[in-house]
Amino acid sequence: MKGKFVRAARAAVVLALMVGCTPMDPTIIPVSGQLPLKYTGPSTGPAITAGDLMTRLYIFSDDSMLGRRAGDVGNLKGTAYIEREVRKIGLIPAGENGTYLQDVPLIRRLPAASLRFGGDSLILNTDFVVADPRAVIRRFSGLPVIYAGKVGQPGAELITAEQASGKIVVVTGFPRAVIPMLRSASAILYVDDANFGVMRRGGRGGVMIRPRVDTTTAAAPFVIPVATATKIFGVPFENVRPGTMGQVLTGSLSFTEIPLPGRNVVAVLPGSDPVVKGQYVVLGAHNDHIGIRAGGSLEHDSVRAYNKAVERIVIDRTGLVPSLPGRPGSAEQAQWLAGIKVNVDSLRALRPGRLDSVYNGADDDGSGSVGLLELAEYFASLPVKPKRSILFVWHTGEEAGLLGSRWFTDNPTVPLDSVVGAVNMDMVGRGAGSERGKSDRYVSLLGSRRISKEMGDIVDAINTKPQHKLEFDYQFDAPGHPERFYCRSDHWNYARMGVPVTFLSGGNHVDYHQLTDEAQYIDYPQFTRVILLAEDIVQTIANLDHRLVRDKPKPAPDTPCVQ
Structure with a gap:
């Protein structure tokens, strides 16, 4: 027996020497084959490894976190986990009142609205929906309706701002961009069947910080289906032309505001140089996701099979990775997808069905949160x-409109002019690279040269090191890109304050905002590579002998984001 112990001890020493001489590959995961639905890993350690990331992410994106929606109990659970971890790690509190938390004053606005013409009344969430819960309270009586045309189509015929002034303006489409002609309207009715269906199912109103808007001139925004537009104009809507007048409408728009809990988690690792330790490099991610499915549970494996079928079809025909496959698309795409059939029997032969209602958000943005x-x-x-x-900041409310990062940059817990740069990580656990026919080392990079060319040069130089060599994709950083990714994550709120930023992401994938964004589908080796890259970027910027050089003057803080 004693000899066995001696041999075992010698073997352990040899193994330790081997490990010391040949560093283990940090991207190797501790599970072989298909990843499990549930996983409890060992305690994490100082080294950045795929095993650590896997241990953390299975906890943070578990069903018990209830989808981490901002303002809901699930987000409190998620931020409590982060707070416990940073306390255990030994970071210094950098929130409010000596804590790791910064309260964000969220509210939920529930709309109440009415629209009437003649003897008919339109019913909220049946005939129309409120397009934006941040809208202002408005009342209007006896206003004429005019059709303005199709918005979002270059060259389409539209009425003038003078024709729209003081009227209720009906347009076809629901554009992201502001249409100057619509600014003079008293109310806007966007005719869009697809968006009407999505917003009608939204259910619980909008989560936000109480909006600061012009309460005297902002138009009341609504979305209506074609059937409602036909009622208003009294003829089939396809026959209505720009300038056509409809009914005279009376209506109102108001809201009930419900206070909600919201909190950023903020912690700092003090620098070692007494001369520059008062300067900060921000590492950020968002701690929230989108909660529980309002329409109830779906069978998980069937959703996953359908989404993968959508992915194959859309990539084959467009070369693009689809997102939100359950939402209505173009008529052409609807035809592509109409023939998809999921063989449920074959799925049940593999494992029993699993009902699922939790939007776990493993990649979005569980990956960025546990990466931090x-x-x-x-x-x-x-x-x-x-x-x-x-400075480590886990922002809340990104999914509701970059709320936590807006609040933090408007109410910083450290002087914002002492922040030399910010690195934001959002959806870094999957990478669309292999799905785009590119390598499995794909990273989408945005913003790195928009404020400081030097920051972009540093990031590119770091990536030439043998241990990185990731495949950078700058296409989504292109000015005017229709996806507007530069404007859709928390780095923007730092950029609007003149802070140089770099946004790391894996880009879109078919499980984006789906029940199937779970820890078992994460690409942990690639996830680890991105975190190692982020470490090198932050370390380099933190150790520069000067602040990053800004090439552009600080913009006005309320400047709208421009892709």
């Missing part, structure tokens, strides 16, 4: 810390 924790544990373990301080 992994980086925090790594940086905290260094015997010599970076020269500048590193």
Whole structure:
């Protein structure tokens, strides 16, 4: 027996020497084959590894977190987990009142609205929906309706601003961009069957910080289906032309406001250089997702099979990765997808059915959130810390409109002019690279040269190192890109304050905002590569002998984001 112990001890020493001489590949995961639905990993350590990221993400994106929707109990559960971890790691509180938390004053606005013409009344959430819960309270009586034309189509015929002034304007489509002609309207009715269906199912009103808007001139926005437009004009809507007058409408728009809990988690690793430790490099992600499916449970494997079928069809025909496959698309895409059939029997032969109603948000943005924790544990373990301080911020309410990052940058817990740069990570756990026919080392990069060319040069130089060499994709950073990704994540709120930013993402994938964004579908080796890249970027910027050079002047803080 004693000999066995001696041999075992010698083997352990040899293994330790081998490990010391040949560093383990940090991208290797501790599970072989298909990843499990549930997983409990070992305790995390200082090194950045796929195993650590897997341990953390299975916790943070578990069903018990209830989808982490901002303002709901699930988000409180998620932020409580982050707070416990940063406390254990030993970071310094950088929230409010000596805590790790910064309260964000969220509200839920529930609309109450009426529209009437003649003896008919239109019913909210049956005949029309409120397009924007941030809209202002308005009342209007006896206003004429005019059809303005199709918006969002270059060259389409539209009425003038003078024709729209003081009227209720009906347009076809629901554009993202502001249409100057509509600014003079008293109310806007967007005719869009697809968006009407989506908003009608939205259910619980909008989560927001109480809006600050012009209450005297802003138009009341509504979305209506074609059937309602036909009622208003009294003829089939397809026969209505720009300038056509409809009924005279009377209506109102108001809201009930319900206070909600919301909180950013903020922690700092103090720098080691007394001269520049008062400067900060921000590492950010968002701690929220979209909660529980309002329409109830769906069978998970069937949803996953359908989404993968959608993915194959759309990629084959367009070369693009689809997102939100359950939402209405173009008539052409509807024809492509009409023939999809899911063989439920074959799925049940593999495993029993599983009803699912939780939007887990493993990639969006569980990946960024636990990536920050992994980086925090790594940086905290260094015997010599970076020269500048590193500020870790887990923002709430990104999914509701970048709310937590807006609140933090308007109400910073450190002087914002002491922030030399910000790195934002959102959806870094999957990578659309292999799905686009590119490599499995794909990373979408945005914003890195928009404020500081030097920051972009640093990021590119770091990626030439042998341990990185990721495949950077800058296409979504292109000015005017229709996806507007540059404007859709938390880095924008730092950029609007003149802070140089870099946004790392894996881009779209078929499980975006689906019940199937779960920890078992994450690409942990690629996830680890992105976190290692982020570590090198932050370390380099924190140790520069100067602040990043800004090439553009600081914009006005309320400047609208321009892709």
